[in-house]
Amino acid sequence: MDTENRPVLTGLVALVGVAVAIGLLGGLAVLVGVKATGIGGSAESSDEPSTSATFRLPRPSETSTETAPEQATEPSPGTEPTSEAPAEGISLSAAQQSVSPMQQIGLTGTYQAGEGSVLQVQRMEDGAWADFPVTMSVSGGTFATYVLTGRTGPNKFRVVDTDSEVVSNEVTVTVG
Incomplete structure (x- = not known):
């Protein structure tokens, strides 16, 4: 060539x-x-903690299905009994009572019996509950999200478990 x-x-x-x-x-x-x-580590899993930034799920372990019987306790004299929400219910709260249009409305709550459940946010519209385009998951018995709305006036929100249909209490936030 x-x-x-x-x-x-x-x-x-x-x-x-x-x-x-x-x-x-x-x-x-x-x-x-x-x-x-040391970035990346090996593909093998180990029981020892690692400083690498890989995601590892815990190993499954056997759990006992037996439960200890509950013991009834009476309040000590001079104390008032406290009323708590039932452990299987959904408790919802709003971080703000009043916001401007399209300002974030923080919604948080607890759902002890709903670990891993998907919750659908709903808003009262024309006398009926309508799905709001926001969902969230329950982790550690708690959940949190935010919504935005331009609809002025009082807005009532609640959340509902998409599987069991358990509903939370209502919260009202005034927009405007």
Whole structure:
């Protein structure tokens, strides 16, 4: 092949060769850097805690289905009994009582019996509950989200468990 008569082809071949060499050296440098810093870790799981940023699920363990019998306790003299929401109910609260149109309305609450449940936010519209385009999950017995609305005046919200149809209390937030 006569390279003197084809300088463009010679330059193109040289350019591709340099690009391949730089790519290989760059990849090797990244590989060495990853190994040196310990990023990525191994694909094997271990019981020991690790400082790598990988997601690991806990290993399943056997749980006992037996429960200890509950013992009734009477309040000590001079104390008032406290009324608490039932453990299986959904308790909802709003962070704000009044907001401007399209300002965030924080909705938080507890649902002890609903771990992993998906909750649908609903708003009272024309005398009936309508789904609001917001859902959230229950984690650790609690949930939190926010909604935005431009509908002025009192807005009533509640949440409903999409599986069991358990509903929360209503909260009212005035927009405007």
